[in-house]
Amino acid sequence: MLNYPFSGRRPASLALFPKAFALSITLVLAGCQGTSETVIEDDSASSSSFNWAIPARFPLPVEPTGNTMSEAKFQLGRHLFYDERLSGNGTQACASCHEQSKGFSDGLTTSVGSTGQVLARNAQGLMNVAYHATQTWANPSLSTLEQQALVPLFGEDPIEHGINDLNRDEVLQRIRDEAAYEPLFTAAFPEQGDPIVFTNIRDAITSFVRGLVSFDTPFDRFELGDPDALSEAAHRGRQLFFSEALECFHCHGGYNLSDSTLDRTMTFVERPFHNTGLFNIGGTGAYPDDNQGIFHITEDPADMGKFRSPSLRNVEVTAPYMHDGSMTSLDEVIDFYAAGGRNITSGPNAGDGRFNPFKSGFVNGFTISDAEKQDLITFLHSLTDHTFLNNSRFSNPWIPE
Amino acid sequence: MKHLSKTTLCLVFLVQTSDLFAHGELEPILGWQVDADFTASYFDQSLHDEAWLIPGTLMGGEVYGSEQGAQLDEASVGLRYGTLNNFFASLEVGSHAHGSEYDLELEQASLGQYLEWQDYEISVEAGRMKALFSPTNTQHLNATNFERQSLLYSAFVGGHYVNNGLRALIKRETSDHSSWLVGAELWDGDAFPATSSGGVNAYDLFAYYDTSGEYQGVHGKAQGWHLNIGLWHLGTQSENRKDDRFSSGHSHGGASSTLEDIRFSGDHHITGLRAALSWDFSSHITLDSTSEVIWNEGDGEVRDQTRLADLDFEHLGASQEFGIGSGQHRIGFRYEWLGLKNTLSGPGAAILAQDANLIEKDDPYRASLAYNYLHQTGLRFKVGVTTDDTDGEADSSVWISVGWTGTFRP
Numbered sequence: 001m002l003n004y005p006f007s008g009r010r011p012a013s014l015a016l017f018p019k020a021f022a023l024s025i026t027l028v029l030a031g032c033q034g035t036s037e038t039v040i041e042d043d044s045a046s047s048s049s050f051n052w053a054i055p056a057r058f059p060l061p062v063e064p065t066g067n068t069m070s071e072a073k074f075q076l077g078r079h080l081f082y083d084e085r086l087s088g089n090g091t092q093a094c095a096s097c098h099e100q101s102k103g104f105s106d107g108l109t110t111s112v113g114s115t116g117q118v119l120a121r122n123a124q125g126l127m128n129v130a131y132h133a134t135q136t137w138a139n140p141s142l143s144t145l146e147q148q149a150l151v152p153l154f155g156e157d158p159i160e161h162g163i164n165d166l167n168r169d170e171v172l173q174r175i176r177d178e179a180a181y182e183p184l185f186t187a188a189f190p191e192q193g194d195p196i197v198f199t200n201i202r203d204a205i206t207s208f209v210r211g212l213v214s215f216d217t218p219f220d221r222f223e224l225g226d227p228d229a230l231s232e233a234a235h236r237g238r239q240l241f242f243s244e245a246l247e248c249f250h251c252h253g254g255y256n257l258s259d260s261t262l263d264r265t266m267t268f269v270e271r272p273f274h275n276t277g278l279f280n281i282g283g284t285g286a287y288p289d290d291n292q293g294i295f296h297i298t299e300d301p302a303d304m305g306k307f308r309s310p311s312l313r314n315v316e317v318t319a320p321y322m323h324d325g326s327m328t329s330l331d332e333v334i335d336f337y338a339a340g341g342r343n344i345t346s347g348p349n350a351g352d353g354r355f356n357p358f359k360s361g362f363v364n365g366f367t368i369s370d371a372e373k374q375d376l377i378t379f380l381h382s383l384t385d386h387t388f389l390n391n392s393r394f395s396n397p398w399i400p401e
Numbered sequence: 402m403k404h405l406s407k408t409t410l411c412l413v414f415l416v417q418t419s420d421l422f423a424h425g426e427l428e429p430i431l432g433w434q435v436d437a438d439f440t441a442s443y444f445d446q447s448l449h450d451e452a453w454l455i456p457g458t459l460m461g462g463e464v465y466g467s468e469q470g471a472q473l474d475e476a477s478v479g480l481r482y483g484t485l486n487n488f489f490a491s492l493e494v495g496s497h498a499h500g501s502e503y504d505l506e507l508e509q510a511s512l513g514q515y516l517e518w519q520d521y522e523i524s525v526e527a528g529r530m531k532a533l534f535s536p537t538n539t540q541h542l543n544a545t546n547f548e549r550q551s552l553l554y555s556a557f558v559g560g561h562y563v564n565n566g567l568r569a570l571i572k573r574e575t576s577d578h579s580s581w582l583v584g585a586e587l588w589d590g591d592a593f594p595a596t597s598s599g600g601v602n603a604y605d606l607f608a609y610y611d612t613s614g615e616y617q618g619v620h621g622k623a624q625g626w627h628l629n630i631g632l633w634h635l636g637t638q639s640e641n642r643k644d645d646r647f648s649s650g651h652s653h654g655g656a657s658s659t660l661e662d663i664r665f666s667g668d669h670h671i672t673g674l675r676a677a678l679s680w681d682f683s684s685h686i687t688l689d690s691t692s693e694v695i696w697n698e699g700d701g702e703v704r705d706q707t708r709l710a711d712l713d714f715e716h717l718g719a720s721q722e723f724g725i726g727s728g729q730h731r732i733g734f735r736y737e738w739l740g741l742k743n744t745l746s747g748p749g750a751a752i753l754a755q756d757a758n759l760i761e762k763d764d765p766y767r768a769s770l771a772y773n774y775l776h777q778t779g780l781r782f783k784v785g786v787t788t789d790d791t792d793g794e795a796d797s798s799v800w801i802s803v804g805w806t807g808t809f810r811p
Contacts, residue, residue: 035717035740036457036761038754045748059752265749267709 045264050074054215057224058255059263061130061210064144067203069210072187075397077208079184080201082396085174086153087114088162094152094205097123097160100394103314104212109325113160120158120290122325124310125318127388130210131311133262133271137323138293138307140271145206153202172196214388215255217313219379223255230382237379240372246337250362257312257383273306277341277359278322280351285358288349291324304358316384330377340365429515430483433811436493439476440542440781440804444469448789448796452646455556455791457741457761458716459665459703461644462559462593463497463506467549467789467798472498474802475542479509487515491530497560508563524570532562533570533584534605534633535675537693543781543804546724546733552767552791553718556739557671557697559593562635564603579612582631593645594669595637607633618683626680635671639701642666663757667701667712682725691722703757708749712759715742731773739765739791765791780805 048060050069063069080086084093092114098104104126111123121137134140135148142148152160163171175181176196188204189195219238221229230238241248251259251274259272273294279287287293287305295303307323321327327336336342340363341354353359368376388394392401444467453466477495493509511528531539537551538561550560566588574580588595590602609631618624647661672695679689697716702709717740724733741761745754754760771785781804788797 035742036764037742038457038760038762039742039744040750040754041744041746042750043746043748046751057755265752266707267704267747267749268707270707 042265050211052211052213054213055220055224058215059265061213062262062264063210064146067146067206069207070188072184073189073204073207074211075208076181076184076188077204077206077211078394079180079397080175080205081208082398083175083178085178086161086163086171086201088159088164088167088171089114090174092161094161094209095396097152098126100396101317101389103127103318103389105318107319109320111160113158114162115159117158119160121323122320125314126209126212127313127385128213128215128256128311130213131256131261131263132258132308133260133269134308136308137310138273139297140273140294141297143271145210146202149202149206149209153198168198172198175201212388212394214385214391216387217385218382220385222382231378233375233378234382235379236372237375237377238382240368240376241379246366246368246376247362247364248337251309251360252312258309260308261311273303273308274360274362275305275307275356275358276337276363277353277356278324278326278336279305279342279344279349280353280356281349283351283355285356286351288324293323302358305356306358312380313383314385314389316381317389330380331373334368334373334376337363338366338368429487429489430481430810431485432483434481434483435809435811436479436481436807437477437809438541438543438804438806439473440548440802441471441473442548442783442800442802443471444798444800446796446798448787448798449792449794453555453792454660454758455739455741455761455765456758456793457739457743457765458556458714459642459644459663459757459759460556460559461642461646462561464550464555464560465498465646466792467787469798473503474498474548475804477508477541483515489513489515489526491526491528506563513568520573522572524568526568526570527566529563529565530568530586532564532586532588532605532635533568534562534586534607534635535631535673535693536629536677537675538562541806542802543806546722546731546771546773546783547735547769547785547787548771548783548800548802549769549787551693551720552737552739552765553693553695553720556718556765556791557594557669557695557716558635562592564588564590564592564595566601566603576612578614579610582609582611583607590637590639594639594642594671596639596642598640602639603635603637605633605635607631616680618681622684624681624683626678628676628678630676631674633673633675635669635673637669637671638667639669640666660756660758662705663753664704665701665712666704667699669697669699671698672696685727687724687726689722689724689726691720691724693720694718703745703753703759704749705753705756708753710745710747710750710753713744713746716740729775729777731775733769733771733773735767735769737767741765763790763793767791778805779807
């Protein structure tokens with residue numbers, strides 16, 4: 001690079017000349033500006049009768065035509081979500097496995113149903129679940145919350161809420177007997193004479209869960225243009241997260257930190273599932289019989305062990321991790337991915353997951369130092385939305401504030 | 402060659418600022434001709450990032466930003482060979498700065514023939530060629546007063562249009578000092594803003610009128626003037642076109658798609674009107690003015706991996722250049738302006754407009770003022786100042802450059 005002569009500093013006249021030239025050009029031509037514009041016609045993708053309360057930069061979730069969002073449905077659903085009477089034996093609410101302080105997960109390895117049956121899978125957090133292209137860990141056919149909500153309410157294997165043909169009338173009567181519900185149901189379904197029915201209960205609960213949206217993490221604020229929103233360590237961790245070396249972003253990228261994301265601005269829907277090499281029983285690629293991923297639905301051998309990438313929002317508070325809750329800390333998760341899979345050396349599930357024949361091509365292992373790991377964890381902590389975790393709008397309405 | 406008369410030097414400037422096409426396809430040569438050219442510059446300040454993005458337009462091709470520091474802007478060597486029966490061959494290899502890297506590119510590799518029929522001079526040519534629809538497209542930086550390509554061509558055709566195709570030119574002289582030139586070119590489209598999908602994916606048509614004369618000038622002396630005016634049209638079609646300046650295939654950072662994920666499919670209809678006038682104000686002073694207006698319209702769709710939106714665009718670019726020369730000295734001023742109107746429709750329109758960098762409220766512009774000194778050896782020294790507000794941030798820089806152009810006929 002050439003240096004200015006003698007002093008090494010720009011001569012004052014030379015420094016001022018370009019600025020003076022720029023100013024003169026600007027003044028002379030100020031009247032010639034103003035024809036550029038960008039017109040957006042988004043087919044009402046950005047309009048809704050429901051107040052989503054999310055920054056304009058983020059797209060709105062899909063609203064099913066058969067269950068459009070309303071504040072009344074949201075509030076009714078909120079009451080039902082926290083109501084243990086909405087179960088066979090009156091002991092289980094949705095909130096039993098989805099606690100707000102834990103990002104609407106439950107902190108258990110796997111959840112426990114109303115009858116004490118231990119489920120095979122870890123309870124996922126419910127933040128921004130409205131943007132999931134599929135619901136649950138491994139069912140490509142469950143694409144809406146309305147389809148998914150019936151599973152915990154009425155499922156028989158495993159039993160969660162335990163509502164069945166023998167007790168459904170009794171459960172419904174409990175709801176009818178609660179005086180607080182009549183005005184809530186009437187407001188949510190004004191066109192119906194007798195709105196306290198299970199389809200409306202389902203629609204209200206799903207409206208509440210769909211409304212659990214927020215984009216107020218330090219990561220979000222950084223992406224929206226605040227360069228100081230992330231600490232230096234989190235910024236370094238972000239660069240690692242989005243690097244080709246670690247490739248985290250391939251499955252956990254996008255504004256919702258998951259590649260299984262759908263919103264109303266999308267035309268092409270991707271519903272991916274991935275085998276990350278957690279198991280490789282006997283070297284056959286197999287996963288435990290009660291948890292084989294979408295293979296259970298598709299029966300395609302290549303789908304063995306494939307699960308949906310969960311959103312990493314609030315991952316700091318949604319431990320333990322993986323579909324079976326087998327990893328208790330983010331340290332353990334990072335070590336697992338750095339190894340390229342998990343090697344189980346003994347027991348009924350023995351096998352080296354690193355060589356699972358159905359493993360995703362993105363899980364190849366990587367080298368990471370302890371300092372880099374801490375930076376990555378710091379970044380993952382920046383995905384915690386404390387506003388969401390403490391928002392009274394999402395909290396238990398049956399407990400006085 | 403060592404001591405050029407003032408008149409000759411004025412004519413040299415006249416030639417450099419007038420609108421002869423770079424390769425003189427309608428001026429047959431016999432034997433070999435070698436053309437060489439280079440220009441290097443130093444910018445005091447960066448005017449934009451290496452990946453120069455003008456909000457409001459989808460860019461591509463060979464356009465890179467002006468960064469602080471020194472770089473070799475252009476270097477090229479061209480060979481032409483003509484035979485007795487008017488066949489000719491052209492070959493040109495050039496190097497352009499791509500940010501901090503340099504690529505060697507084949508700019509010209511073609512065969513052609515020159516014909517005469519009645520009053521018409523005809524040239525047909527095929528191969529890899531620079532498009533001749535506008536003299537601006539074929540100008541080397543060393544033939545201009547400035548140190549950056551036309552803003553209009555940077556925004557609309559990726560810097561300059563070089564492609565594989567066929568060309569036909571027809572020229573007719575209407576008098577001793579006037580002529581018409583009409584041309585048509587067909588391209589395979591493997592060059593921004595087109596893409597290649599077999600067959601013809603781009604074409605252009607152009608017509609130029611060239612005339613010169615004399616007028617009663619200062620002190621009643623006859624002074625010369627020269628006018629070249631023309632109209633051109635470039636039509637292209639593209640499919641899943643991406644900005645080739647981003648080498649990787651997908652985005653690496655952040656929570657949203659980036660330009661690396663954006664693809665455009667659709668048509669461009671680009672029409673230009675160019676007028677270049679030069680006149681001898683006196684025996685010592687030459688004045689010139691070059692104006693060009695380009696309309697870039699089209700429609701298609703923009704998409705990323707999950708979203709799709711229809712895009713209609715109406716872009717207007719205007720460039721006005723003034724110059725004054727005396728002997729070996731020249732001062733030039735150029736103002737370039739873009740008006741960019743885009744309409745995106747569909748559910749993905751808002752997000753795609755953001756991710757594709759199509760949001761623009763202010764008109765991008767660039768202005769440059771420069772002094773040139775043309776040495777008799779063919780060296781050209783320039784010093785100038787440029788103010789640039791094309792990327793949403795107004796910046797100014799002082800710059801200097803040195804270049805050289807030479808033609809040899811062994």
